[in-house]
Amino acid sequence: MKEIPEASSPFTGNTAKDLKALTELFNRSSDLVIREILFGQRRIFVFLLDGMCDEIKITEGIIKPLTEKHPHSEEMPFNEAIKKRLFKGTIVRSTASIEDAAYNIILGNLVILAENEKEALAFSVQGFARKPPDEPSSEQNERGSREGFTDNFKDNITLLRRRLRTPKLTIRQETLGKASNTPTVICYMSDRVSRDTLDEILRRLKKIDLDAVLGSGYLRPFLDMSRPSFFTDTGITERPDTFASMLLEGRVGIIVDGTPFALIVPYLFTDYFHAVDDYLASPYYALFMRILRAVCFIIAAILPGAFVAISLFHPEIMPADIMYGISAASSKTPFPIMIEALTIHFIYEIVREAGLRMPRSVGHAVSIVGALVIGDAAVTAGLIAAPMLIVVALTAISSSVTVRLHEPVAILRFGFIIIGGFTGLYGIMLGIGIMIVDICSVSPYGIPLSAPVSPFVKKAQADTLIRRSWTRLDYGKKLIQRMKF
Amino acid sequence: MTKKEKIGTYQMFCVMLLCRMTALFTFMLPTTAFLQSGDRILSVIPLFFIELFYAFLTVFTLKSNGGQSVITAAKEISGLSGRLTAVYYILFFIWFAGISVSRFELFISTAVFPNSELYLMTVILIAASLYAALKGPEATSRGAVIITAVLLASILFIILTVAGEFRFYNLKPLLLNGVMPVAGFAFYVSSRTVEFAALQINAPLIEGNIRKMAVIWTLSVSIISAVIFLVLAGVTGEYGDDQIFPLYTLTVIARFGIFERLDDILTGLWVLCSFIQLAFLILTASLCASQGFNKAKKLPVCILSSLGVFIVYLFTSKTVTQYSEMISSRLQDLAYITAVLLIPLSVTEILRLKRRKRKL
Numbered sequence: 001m002k003e004i005p006e007a008s009s010p011f012t013g014n015t016a017k018d019l020k021a022l023t024e025l026f027n028r029s030s031d032l033v034i035r036e037i038l039f040g041q042r043r044i045f046v047f048l049l050d051g052m053c054d055e056i057k058i059t060e061g062i063i064k065p066l067t068e069k070h071p072h073s074e075e076m077p078f079n080e081a082i083k084k085r086l087f088k089g090t091i092v093r094s095t096a097s098i099e100d101a102a103y104n105i106i107l108g109n110l111v112i113l114a115e116n117e118k119e120a121l122a123f124s125v126q127g128f129a130r131k132p133p134d135e136p137s138s139e140q141n142e143r144g145s146r147e148g149f150t151d152n153f154k155d156n157i158t159l160l161r162r163r164l165r166t167p168k169l170t171i172r173q174e175t176l177g178k179a180s181n182t183p184t185v186i187c188y189m190s191d192r193v194s195r196d197t198l199d200e201i202l203r204r205l206k207k208i209d210l211d212a213v214l215g216s217g218y219l220r221p222f223l224d225m226s227r228p229s230f231f232t233d234t235g236i237t238e239r240p241d242t243f244a245s246m247l248l249e250g251r252v253g254i255i256v257d258g259t260p261f262a263l264i265v266p267y268l269f270t271d272y273f274h275a276v277d278d279y280l281a282s283p284y285y286a287l288f289m290r291i292l293r294a295v296c297f298i299i300a301a302i303l304p305g306a307f308v309a310i311s312l313f314h315p316e317i318m319p320a321d322i323m324y325g326i327s328a329a330s331s332k333t334p335f336p337i338m339i340e341a342l343t344i345h346f347i348y349e350i351v352r353e354a355g356l357r358m359p360r361s362v363g364h365a366v367s368i369v370g371a372l373v374i375g376d377a378a379v380t381a382g383l384i385a386a387p388m389l390i391v392v393a394l395t396a397i398s399s400s401v402t403v404r405l406h407e408p409v410a411i412l413r414f415g416f417i418i419i420g421g422f423t424g425l426y427g428i429m430l431g432i433g434i435m436i437v438d439i440c441s442v443s444p445y446g447i448p449l450s451a452p453v454s455p456f457v458k459k460a461q462a463d464t465l466i467r468r469s470w471t472r473l474d475y476g477k478k479l480i481q482r483m484k485f
Numbered sequence: 486m487t488k489k490e491k492i493g494t495y496q497m498f499c500v501m502l503l504c505r506m507t508a509l510f511t512f513m514l515p516t517t518a519f520l521q522s523g524d525r526i527l528s529v530i531p532l533f534f535i536e537l538f539y540a541f542l543t544v545f546t547l548k549s550n551g552g553q554s555v556i557t558a559a560k561e562i563s564g565l566s567g568r569l570t571a572v573y574y575i576l577f578f579i580w581f582a583g584i585s586v587s588r589f590e591l592f593i594s595t596a597v598f599p600n601s602e603l604y605l606m607t608v609i610l611i612a613a614s615l616y617a618a619l620k621g622p623e624a625t626s627r628g629a630v631i632i633t634a635v636l637l638a639s640i641l642f643i644i645l646t647v648a649g650e651f652r653f654y655n656l657k658p659l660l661l662n663g664v665m666p667v668a669g670f671a672f673y674v675s676s677r678t679v680e681f682a683a684l685q686i687n688a689p690l691i692e693g694n695i696r697k698m699a700v701i702w703t704l705s706v707s708i709i710s711a712v713i714f715l716v717l718a719g720v721t722g723e724y725g726d727d728q729i730f731p732l733y734t735l736t737v738i739a740r741f742g743i744f745e746r747l748d749d750i751l752t753g754l755w756v757l758c759s760f761i762q763l764a765f766l767i768l769t770a771s772l773c774a775s776q777g778f779n780k781a782k783k784l785p786v787c788i789l790s791s792l793g794v795f796i797v798y799l800f801t802s803k804t805v806t807q808y809s810e811m812i813s814s815r816l817q818d819l820a821y822i823t824a825v826l827l828i829p830l831s832v833t834e835i836l837r838l839k840r841r842k843r844k845l
Contacts, residue, residue: 319743423606425749426593429756430613436631437617437764441624448623454630455493 009098013118018098019045022113025102032105039066042078043115047101052108054127062110062123078114079121091124106181130155136238136260138403144276149238153183153257159240160187160255164247168192174205176219176256180212183257184219187243192250192479197445201252201265216256216263223254223265225444230408230435233444235267242276250479266444266480268451270464272405273297278467286467294465296398300409301435303398305416306428307391308341313424329385337388338421344384344392345413347374352396447480494693496626498702499633500765501680505706506636507585507758508677509713510592510732510751523656524667525714531671533707539681539825540699546829547688547695550836555685556776559832562839570828571777574686575770577824579790581679582766583797584817586610589759590802592730607798610756614763615791618771619784622690625764632757639750644712646739646747647720655722656715674710676817682824683769686776767791 011018019034026032031050036043044066048058083092093109095101101111101120108126133155136148149156157171172186184205188198204222213219216236224233237243238260243253246264254263273293278286311330315323330337351370358366378384399409412435419427442449452460462468550558556574560567589610590603617625660667680702688695717731720738725731732751739747770790774781 314749316746317744317749319745419609423602423609425753426606426756427609429753430609430760433628433632433757433760434613434616437620437624437628440627440631441620443623448627450627450631454627455496456630 010096011098011101011113011118011120013116015043015045015113015115018113021098022047022101025098026105037063037066039114045113045115047105047111047113048125049105049108052106052128053110053125057125057127058110062112062125079117079119082112082114082121093122093124095120095122103181133159139237139239139242139276141239141276141280143280145239145241147240149240149243149255149260149262151258151260153185153255156240156255156260156262157185157187160244160247160253163240163244164189169247172202176205176208176210177213178209178211180214182213184213185255185257187247187253187255189247189250192248193252194250194445194480197266198252200445201254205254213256215259216254216261219254219256219263223263229438229442230412231269231439231442231449233266233442233449235264235271236261236404237264238262239276245279266447267449268447268480269439269449270453272402274463279470283467283469287465290465290467293401296401297405297409300395300399300402300405301412302416302428302432303395304341304345304391304413305418305420305431306425307388307420308338308417309420309424309428311337312421326385326387329387332382333385334383336421337385338417340384340388341391341417341421342414344388345395345417348392348396349410491692492622492626492687492690494691494695494698496623496630497684497687497691498698498705499629500626500761501684501702502633502706502709503629503636503758504680504683504762504765505678506709507755507762508674509710510730510755510758523659523718524661525670526656526711526718527659528667528671528674529707529711529714531668532674532710533703535671535675536703536706537700539675540703542826543681543684543829544696544699546833547685549833552688554687554689554772554776555829555832556773557689558836559828560777562832562835566832568777570832571773573828574682574773574824575777575790577682577820578679578766578770578773579793580797580820581817582763582770582790582794584801585759585762585766586794586798587801589755590798592733592755595729603802607802608795610759610763611791611795611798614760614767615787617760617764618767618787618791622687622768622772625761625768629761629765632761636754636758639754640709640713642741643736643739643747643750644716646741647716647735650738651716651719652722653719655719672818676821679766679821679824682821683765685825685829686769686772690772763794767794 009021023032023034033046033048033050035046037046038044046062079094083094093104095104095111096119101113101122104122105111108128109122110125111120111122113120130152131150133147133150135146139148147159149159161169166189168189168191170188170190174184174186176182176184186198186201186205201223205219208219208222210218220232220234235246237246243262243264247253251267252265254265256262273290275289275293278289281289310317311326315327318326330340333340335343351366351374354366354370355363375389379386379389395413399406402409412431416428416431419431423430440448440450440454448455451457452464462473467473546555547553553561556567556571559570586607590607593606594603617628681699684695684699691698713732717725717735721728721731721734725734728734733748736748736751737746741747767787767790770793771781771783771786774786775783
């Protein structure tokens, strides 16, 4: 874990030398602003990075008092006098080394170095452009909050504090990435978190030796405890309310500066089928929605493979009319059904990727190309059978319901198509068996991913498939530690 | 944070149940052909007592050996006896797994996909089971719990769909050939599995009351067997007696709404059960190796065990016919009794004498 710079080069008191050292540390970067101000008879130097500071704070809170007041007296050292008399309301930190001063400048602080002083002062005046909290793009909801995490970690902490107004909410800040020095915040409820889990997470974060941490995804491989698996131990959310509720269950949350996607550790498989609306709607509707999401996951992963397997090996399973319809449609296409399925799903992934990456202005064009050209025209031209297109459409829609599972599902889907195409339902069932064991093999921080289903935790069933009424449900009853095995 | 390789009693219960269900799916053989379909239901009574006997024996020997496995107990007698016991159990589990795969192949080739690539399918099954085995006992047993839930729900569904075809007159006549065939069938069914032998090896991994689990398992297996035999006899009658896989025949008869074939449900269940059973047996074989030979590593042992299963399969796949099954089933009875009865009792007794001698 890096890095508060070590005090390797202390200020010498020789202003010219210190100025040169500090400037050279930034390689004469053009956005490094250095201003010289006369403070009584003394020269002081102001350092900041252009665009990282709030100009009003600088003008009104630093420059104006500096140029108008002269608090210096002989009894008190210069820096002490400035800190105590001049900037009573501002966060001021002393910094004795050139590297530390540079680090403060990088963070967006303003650093003042007075002539012949062996200590600089850093003023918290960060004021870079921030994106205001917006609706979470990947976790839309019907009745819940419209606020999502932002790219700025401090804003995210504020969003969290506004939801958990308790001193038990503990925030620990670390800095990760040798070059990026990314502020990373570990959040937990001190009275609910498992100390073992927390210590293990901190130990793993300390081991990170990356040059840069530019997103929460960088940390996931370090936090994943399991052996290679399709499924991960860590969850992602951009909703402060979801994040807060997870902390209340005794989990640990990690917010990385520069991304609205916060990590949750440990994460369970059943969490993928939960949404914030479940807790706002009536319990019977929540149950229905959870079943729906689980079915969608199965459809998204298995349906294309099962369709290929049934069409090739077990058409007798289907009612006769459907079977004849599918056979008639497939007989008109030039490709074997497995190749057809693989191709059309590959094209679907291309369209999806294009939808994610393309400029929004060309979105309609891609939609038209995807829907009309690839869909309608391919069927009309006899390249793809219409039933296959229906299967792809259903798979794509189902995949969007459990969007957090898209990564494993997209890969598993291709696997199921191939195995279904070669071995029929036999292979599909084996694939399901492997998938089940694979999910069960992941055990983050002593809590199996498959809990509380297997191992079965009776108390946690209040909010697993069914969601009991709030009159009977409270977070204390489903602390994640109770699922520890 | 250290990894804990323990499984709960209910997880072990599910693994053992899946192993038994795999055997139940293929219970019909010429040895039992002279047994009337209704008699199979009666055979559950002696079956229950035989299983209960094995259960108590297993629990007794485990308790006498201080909860350690039979191999570890044998090792306490002498290093050589420990290694020999380990070798016997490894071979027993591999052989049984190979036979199971052969039976499964027979099912695939005769009932489900007569024109399929059998070797490819078998290799895939063994490879998948190896993968599951390498994921560890917790993963396999947790998966077994989920599959057991699916299995029981599916069996219930199949039973409900064929309930309309149930005829009481199919159950008669009872005990037409006397009591002996009934008892013989019960013994035959009980010795076609490895559950209690596996329990002897896996006991140190299990957390919870093994005695309670063993009794509940015996009771559950008897009830499930009774229900399946009852439905089978009531629905298929004499027709079912001639089938190699009567349960499969039952699902062929089953209908649900517009779906006229439910046999693929059974095929799917069988695949899942075989997958878990095979993974469990490979794991148990590797556990035997680690208990008997200190330096045995899990990965190579699991791979070698899988290879062993494939070799046994190659030798037995073409001979798992009705006749050879008769011969191998006698051999299997002997091997099973040795694994469940003779070795554990002998080891327990010798160890007891040795401990007493040491005290004196």
